[in-house]
Amino acid sequence: MSRFNPSVNTKALDDKIGVLQGIDTYSTVLTKDESGNVTKVEVKDGTTIVQTTTINRDEKGVVSSTIENLDGKTVTTTINRENDGSVFSTSKVVE
Secondary structure (H helix, E strand, O other): OOOOOHHHHHHHHHHHHHHHHHHOOEEEEEEEOOOOOEEEEEEEEOOEEEEEEEEEEOOOOOEEEEEEEEOOEEEEEEEEEOOOOOEEEEEEEEO
16 A cells, blocks of 8 residues: 655645646626626636627617727627517727
């Protein structure tokens, strides 16, 4: 039966943990309105925001457009709906 020897194994384990911690430093932060609808999504690498998506809603609370900021570009997508709420088209502008 082998026994764990911390003086031998700790360094290797610490090295592996350090590598693993550096692999995925991304997180997602959601902002919601008073009704619980998501209004903004931020993707972060550590403390740095790498992507932001703002979700706009109409007076009924239905998504009407999104604005994405990524890599210095802004992409605005507008969702056009019929009176019954069904989508008939979308348009996208990249700035």
